[in-house]
Every structure is written in C-alpha cells, then in structure tokens.
Amino acid sequence: MPSEQRPPVGSPQPLSSLPPRLPRPARIDPYLERYAARARGMVASEIRALFAVAARPEVVSLAGGMPYISALPLDAVGELAGQLVADRGAVALQYGTGQGDPGLREGICDVMSLEGIKAHPDEIVVTVGSQQGLDLLTRIFVDPGDVVLAEGPSYVGALGTFASYQAAVVHVPMDDRGLIPGALAETISRLAAAGRQPKFLYTCPSFHNPAGVTLDQSRRSAVLDVCQRAGLPVIEDNPYGLLGFEGEPARALRADDADGVIYLGTFSKTIAPGLRVGWALAPAGVRDKLVLAAESAVLCHSSLAQLMVREYLATQPWREQVKVFRELYRERRDAMLDALAARMPVGCRWTSPSGGFYVWLGLPPGVDAKAMLPRAIAARVAYVPGTGFYAGGQGGDHLRLSYCFPEPSRIREGVRRLAEVITAEVELRSTFGSPASLDSPASSVTSASSLSSASPVPSASPVPSASSGAQANPAAAVADPVQ
Numbered sequence: 426m427p428s429e430q431r432p433p434v435g436s437p438q439p440l441s442s443l444p445p446r447l448p449r450p451a452r453i454d455p456y457l458e459r460y461a462a463r464a465r466g467m468v469a470s471e472i473r474a475l476f477a478v479a480a481r482p483e484v485v486s487l488a489g490g491m492p493y494i495s496a497l498p499l500d501a502v503g504e505l506a507g508q509l510v511a512d513r514g515a516v517a518l519q520y521g522t523g524q525g526d527p528g529l530r531e532g533i534c535d536v537m538s539l540e541g542i543k544a545h546p547d548e549i550v551v552t553v554g555s556q557q558g559l560d561l562l563t564r565i566f567v568d569p570g571d572v573v574l575a576e577g578p579s580y581v582g583a584l585g586t587f588a589s590y591q592a593a594v595v596h597v598p599m600d601d602r603g604l605i606p607g608a609l610a611e612t613i614s615r616l617a618a619a620g621r622q623p624k625f626l627y628t629c630p631s632f633h634n635p636a637g638v639t640l641d642q643s644r645r646s647a648v649l650d651v652c653q654r655a656g657l658p659v660i661e662d663n664p665y666g667l668l669g670f671e672g673e674p675a676r677a678l679r680a681d682d683a684d685g686v687i688y689l690g691t692f693s694k695t696i697a698p699g700l701r702v703g704w705a706l707a708p709a710g711v712r713d714k715l716v717l718a719a720e721s722a723v724l725c726h727s728s729l730a731q732l733m734v735r736e737y738l739a740t741q742p743w744r745e746q747v748k749v750f751r752e753l754y755r756e757r758r759d760a761m762l763d764a765l766a767a768r769m770p771v772g773c774r775w776t777s778p779s780g781g782f783y784v785w786l787g788l789p790p791g792v793d794a795k796a797m798l799p800r801a802i803a804a805r806v807a808y809v810p811g812t813g814f815y816a817g818g819q820g821g822d823h824l825r826l827s828y829c830f831p832e833p834s835r836i837r838e839g840v841r842r843l844a845e846v847i848t849a850e851v852e853l854r855s856t857f858g859s860p861a862s863l864d865s866p867a868s869s870v871t872s873a874s875s876l877s878s879a880s881p882v883p884s885a886s887p888v889p890s891a892s893s894g895a896q897a898n899p900a901a902a903v904a905d906p907v908q
Contacts, residue, residue, distance in 0.1 A: 463569070463591050479807040485839030487761075487826045488807040490634065490782045492694055496753055497746065502697075505736050513732065521728040523720035524712075525551025525704070529731045532738040533704050537690065539673075540666055541680035544706050550715045551726055555664055555691040555703035559627075560586050561718045562660060562687060562705065567592045572616060572623040576604050578785070578814030578823070580634045580662065583627055587816070594816035595623065601776060603640030604628060606647035613655045625658040625687075631675050632665040632781025635814050635825035639675060639779055649682050659686045664694050667747050669780035670755040684708055692734055694782075695747050700730045754782065760833035761826065764840035770848045775826075782829040785811075787822060791854045792847060794824040800850070806842040 479486035509517055524530075530546035537544055552558040559582070567573065569591035575583060577596025587594050595616065598608045609626070616623060628648070630640035640648065652659050661678045669675065679688040691703035705715055719726070737743060761784055765775055772789025786808075788794060794810035801808065809827075811820030826843075828836055 463589060467585075467589055478802055484802065484805045484807055485831060485835050485842060486807045487828070487831070487836070487839050487843070488809050489830070490827045491830045492698060493750070493753060493830055494697055494699075496749055497697060498741070501741060502733075502737070505740065506733055509729075509732055509736055517729045517732045519728055521725040521731065523550075523716045523725055525549065525726060526728070526731040526735060529702075529735040529738075530704075532735055533690065533706075535738070536667075536695075537677070537679075537688070537706065540663070540675070540677040542677050542688065542706070543680070548706055548709070548712060550705045550707065550712055550719060551731060552703045552705055552719065553701045553723065553726055554693055554698070555662060555689040555705075556582055556586075557719075557722075558689045558703055558705040558715075559583055559660070559662065560589075561715050561722065562625075562689075562711075563587060563590045563592065564718055565711070565714045566624045566658075572621050574609070574612065574623045574626040574657075575816075576628055576633070576636075578635055578811060578820055579627070579816075580629055581809075581813045583662070584814070584816050587627075592624075596815060596817075597626075599633075599636060599638065601638050603630060603633065603638050603644055604648055606644055606651055609648060610651045610655075613651070613657065623657060625660050626652055627660045627662065628678075629662045629664075630678060631663055632668065632778055632783075634665070634781070635783050635809070635811075636785040637776040637778030637781060637783045638785075639669075642676065645676070645678055646681070649678060649685070653682070653685055657685075660689065661686050662689045664689075664691045665781035666690075667695055668751055668754060668782075670751060670758065671779050679706060687711060695743070695750065696734060696737060700734060701727070702730050702734045751780075754780075754829055757828040757831070757833055757836055758784075760836045761828040761840060764837045768840050768844035770844065770851055772851065773847065782827050784826045784828065786824050786826055788824065788847065789851050790822075792850050793821045795821055797846060797850050801843060801846045804842045804846050806839045806846070808843065 478484060479488045527546060529551060530549040533549055533551075534542075534544050534546055550558070552561065563573075563586050567587070567590045571592055572595055573587050573592045574595050574597055575587070576599050578599075579594075579596065584594065595612060597612050598605050613623065626648075628640075630645060630648075632639055649659070651657075659678060659682070663677060666674050666677065677686075677688060679686040687708075688706040689703065690706070692700060693703065696702075705712075707715060758778060762775075762777060765773075765784070765786070769775075769786075770789065774787045776785045778784060788797075794808070795812050798808070798810055809825040811823030811825065812818050814820055814825070826840075831839065
C-alpha cells in the first residue's frame with residue numbers, strides 16, 4: 426500500500442489483515458489462563474464437597490455444622506418479618522450504610538456484654554456473617570506471601586480465606602486445653618529469626634471448630650501476654666461463645682484487650698444462618714478500613730436482614746432461646762459421647778466439648794480419615810476428614826464429627842456405623858499391612874501434638890512442652906497455599 430494510503434497509526438486494522446483464528450484445544454474451563462494467581466488457591470473445601478452426598482436421607486451426616494433451626498419459634502419470626510415489611514418496608518427494602526444499622530449495633534453491644542465486652546456501637550461494623558468479616562480483615566492486612574498464625578487444626582473457612590489472599594499459614598499446636606501459649610511464643614521467635622513477622626493470630630478460643638476444646642482462662646491471659654509482647658494483633662472468632670453447656674459464657678479475649686484484639690461475632694448460631702448477619706468489633710483505624718472494604722465489596726448489607734435481627738433482639742426473649750439451643754445441643758453432645766464410649770474400637774480418642782458443635786476424633790494408628798471416607802459413605806455415614814483443617818494437608822489421622830443437627834437417635838446410629846467402618850479398617854490393615862503413606866511421619870505425628878491426649882472421658886491430660894509440641898507438629902512449618 427502506498428504510504429499516502431496507509432491508515433493513521435493506531436487506527437483499527439481491517440479484519441482481512443488479522444491472522445487466522447487458531448483452533449483452541451478443548452478445555453473444561455476456557456478462562457483458566459486468564460485467572461489471577463490468587464485464584465489458583467481457591468478449591469472446594471472438604472465440607473462443601475460432602476454436602477451433596479451427606480444430604481441424602483439414607484446417610485447419617487455427622488459432617489456439616491448446621492444449626493437446628495427448627496428449635497426457633499418460627500411462627501413468631503415469620504410474624505416479625507411480615508410486620509417489619511408492612512410497617513417499615515420503605516426502609517427495610519432500601520439501601521443501607523456500609524457500617525450497618527445503628528440500632529442493630531446497639532443490640533450487638535448488649536449481646537457481647539454477656540462475654541465481658543464493653544463496646545460502643547460506633548466500634549462495630551456489621552458484616553455478611555462473621556465469614557465476611559474475616560475476609561475483609563484478611564484483605565486489609567495481608568499481602569501475598571505474608572504469614573498468618575492459626576491454630577492447628579483450624580476452621581476450614583478461615584484457611585480458605587487465607588489461601589484466597591495468598592497468605593502463608595503457620596499452624597500453632599493445640600492440646601485439650603486449647604492453644605499452647607509456649608508454642609505460640611516459640612513459633613513467633615522462630616519466625617523472627619527467619620526474618621518473618623506474622624500479620625496476626627487467628628484463633629477460635631471457645632468451643633473450637635473443629636477441635637471442640639476451649640482455651641481456659643489462665644491460657645487466655647498467657648496468649649494475650651505473648652501477643653502483646655510481640656506486637657501481634659489477634660483476630661478472635663467467636664461464633665459459639667454463648668452455646669456453652671456448663672456455667673456462664675467464658676470471658677472473651679477482647680474483654681481484656683480492646684486495642685490488640687479484633688472480635689468477630691455472628692447470629693448464625695444463636696438465631697439463624699440464613700439471615701447472614703455478623704459483625705466485627707475493631708479499633709477505630711481498622712473499623713474505618715473495614716467500612717471502606719465492605720462498601721467496595723457489597724456496597725451495603727441487607728437492610729431487611731439487619732432490621733429483622735434488630736427487631737428479634739428487641740421483641741423476642743432471645744436469651745431464653747439461647748438457653749433452648751444450649752440444652753438441645755447438650756443432649757446431642759451427650760448422645761454422641763455416650764455412643765463413642767460404647768462403640769469405638771481401641772486406639773480411638775476424642776475430645777469432650779463443653780459447648781459448641783464438634784468432637785475431634787483421633788483414629789487408630791495407620792487409619793487415614795480421607796482414604797476411609799468412601800467406605801464410610803458406602804456404610805451411609807458422613808464425617809469431615811482432618812486434612813481439611815490444616816493448610817498443609819496434615820491431619821489424616823483425625824476427623825471431625827458434628828452433633829448439632831441430627832436427632833440423638835440418628836447420632837447414635839451414625840456413630841454405630843462409623844465404629845463398624847473404623848473396626849473394619851483396622852482389621853484390614855492388621856491382615857494386609859498398612860501402606861507406607863499411612864505410616865509416614867506427616868500423618869502419624871499430628872496426633873502427638875494436636876490433642877493426642879484427648880480421651881473417651883474428660884481427663885486432666887498433661888500439657889506437652891512448648892518445645893516438643895512445636896517440633897512434633899509438622900503444621901508448625903510454613904505452609905504456603907500458593908505453592
């Protein structure tokens with residue numbers, strides 16, 4: 426083409442001048458190469474993958490932690506919702522603020538006071554469940570490769586959030602009294618010697634998910650002291666704090682450190698998870714960042730859901746309803762512990778929770794929870810393998826059992842089926858031997874430092890030393906989900 430006929434620089438080229446389209450190889454996901462690097466760590470959790478199978482009526486699901494919503498006064502809740510829309514529909518169905526409804530935040534302060542927390546409504550940010558609060562906090566604190574400390578084992582939803590932001594999770598050992606303060610101090614020192622400073626400690630101190638244990642008061646003070654000395658913020662995730670079976674609720678970590686602890690709460694366990702209303706209680710600077718992050722993520726939260734919870738707290742006997750839930754879950758906890766004691770083969774050990782939803786079951790040597798799961802499903806019982814609760818895939822010698830949703834008779838039947846599966850697994854391995862992978866240190870040593878002292882009945886088990894616990898637990902090494 427003569428120079429005078431060439432199109433100006435930057436103008437579109439004729440379609441005829443573009444190279445021919447090359448055939449693309451067949452792919453399940455044609456967008457695979459376009460995803461951000463952080464999306465590579467996004468995988469389905471062990472629990473979500475089980476839902477479809479566990480929902481079948483013939484399967485006794487001891488897997489998911491679904492609250493027993495039928496215990497709510499559903500007629501009163503339905504009347505409340507209808508009246509709310511009729512009287513205040515123009516507000517309830519409108520946009521709201523990024524921080525959340527002021528009246529609801531006042532009610533949240535009353536709820537937290539039961540755990541010794543003194544707070545002002547301005548310090549609270551309403552979230553879409555506490556899960557969004559954790560996501561927003563990770564978003565504003567964590568850059569790719571940053572270290573986050575978490576108990577080992579730890580809540581699977583938290584691990585998924587940390588992976589999505591490319592955090593390097595370092596697990597800190599636990600025993601039947603909760604997080605070990607000495608092991609926490611040693612882990613922080615070891616990271617400092619390697620030039621790594623963790624961004625925060627994530628902990629679920631009351632009725633831990635999945636372990637079921639509770640951090641006792643002396644250890645709560647010790648953990649706070651370690652973190653204060655290290656200048657390490659604490660994220661306290663407390664969804665089960667009001668669901669204890671013995672005495673008054675434990676004093677929250679946030680009650681003793683208003684500047685160093687960010688508290689996450691939710692109404693998913695004490696009212697209903699379908700409302701998706703939680704909150705974060707944070708220092709002023711963090712609160713402001715949370716509001717900005719929430720606005721960029723969802724613009725605002727559901728005004729209807731917030732006002733429903735506000736009206737529920739103002740007009741319903743919610744404290745009495747919490748007592749109803751506590752007694753219901755206590756009965757189901759007892760059914761599970763009794764069945765475990767009666768049915769489980771030698772070599773099994775488990776925690777004895779004083780509240781919450783979960784029992785953490787250790788398996789006999791050589792038995793792998795994930796490998797055994799298909800045989801358990803075939804026997805019509807479901808659980809969650811322990812591997813889902815570690816960033817590095819440890820925990821194969823443990824599994825989580827949930828007692829919150831099934832009726833006591835179903836719990837007993839589920840434990841009976843599970844005990845038969847475990848017994849058959851032990852007999853199979855005693856006959857044919859264990860594969861080398863099941864006897865490797867990575868799968869066997871976890872129980873030595875993570876609640877291995879748990880027993881069929883509550884016991885005053887010795888606390889492992891900080892040094893032996895930190896060295897024995899393979900999850901105490903950095904597990905980077907990006908790699």
